[in-house]
Amino acid sequence: MTAPRRAMLRALSQAGVPLSVQQIHEEANRILNPENGVGEEELDLVTAYRFANLLAEKNLAQRIEFNEGYFRYEIAESSERPHHHHLVCRSCGKIEDFQDCGLTHLTTRLEKESGFKVAEHKLEVFGTCPQCQITSR
Amino acid sequence: MTAPRRAMLRALSQAGVPLSVQQIHEEANRILNPENGVGEEELDLVTAYRFANLLAEKNLAQRIEFNEGYFRYEIAESSERPHHHHLVCRSCGKIEDFQDCGLTHLTTRLEKESGFKVAEHKLEVFGTCPQCQITSR
DNA sequence: TTGAATGCAAAATTTTTGCATGGAA
């Protein structure tokens, strides 16, 4: 367990929302040394890519997509942070979690109808958060 | 309406499943001239990128993500092809559609609980298709 | 001490942009 990895894990857990590799890189560098500016990072972007891939391979993190064209990473489900999905504000990017997606019913139905064995589902909900609804009026 | 665009639209509609830009490019070239091999395409990959972006901007196509790290494109919902989601085989890549995702309930609940105005949801289901379940035994 | 993780450089891949040409309407 090295300092860069500790910083990246901390970045992920304190963010509380899925982060892109770029964001992991930025946040982790801030944690390592808040004084540093851009270009004087101690943590290389390559290391962030490698670590993110590693986490995903080992199923320690999940890859999430918000229709941005790249992955975000989030610490895997656990008893502390159980199965959940995201409600994303298209305007300001705010992310809220929600649980009880109620998809077990659907899963059962699909398995019956299609013969597939369902392993997982990916659900993200997009809209406008309360603040942005006011602002945009 | 040019030949390349006609071919790309036809590729999308005859595929019936969301295609990546690379796939749109390949399929459209096949349609334009089945004799051509790789490297002698008449349709440039750049054109496929531009057209895919155009379709998405104009809401004539939807961007779909299957956790592959890139977008797939699918002709937008219509009365002929109403709101649906995808059931994707992780083993062979087979894609089946399904309707009645039953998420209006969830949407209502989320709007009430979070104050968000929900605009859309992304749902994709992953698993193993019947054939692959047999093969992998 | 030793293997794994890192940084740096470079390469590979993917996507976008600029610009002159060509073709549809």
Place this chain on the structure above:
DNA sequence: TTCCATGCAAAAATTTTGCATTCAA
């Protein structure tokens, strides 16, 4: 004719790989 779409070249952005060095255990 006129403007938009295209191809080609090049650039930009993103992600991966190679390798020597460093560091945690």
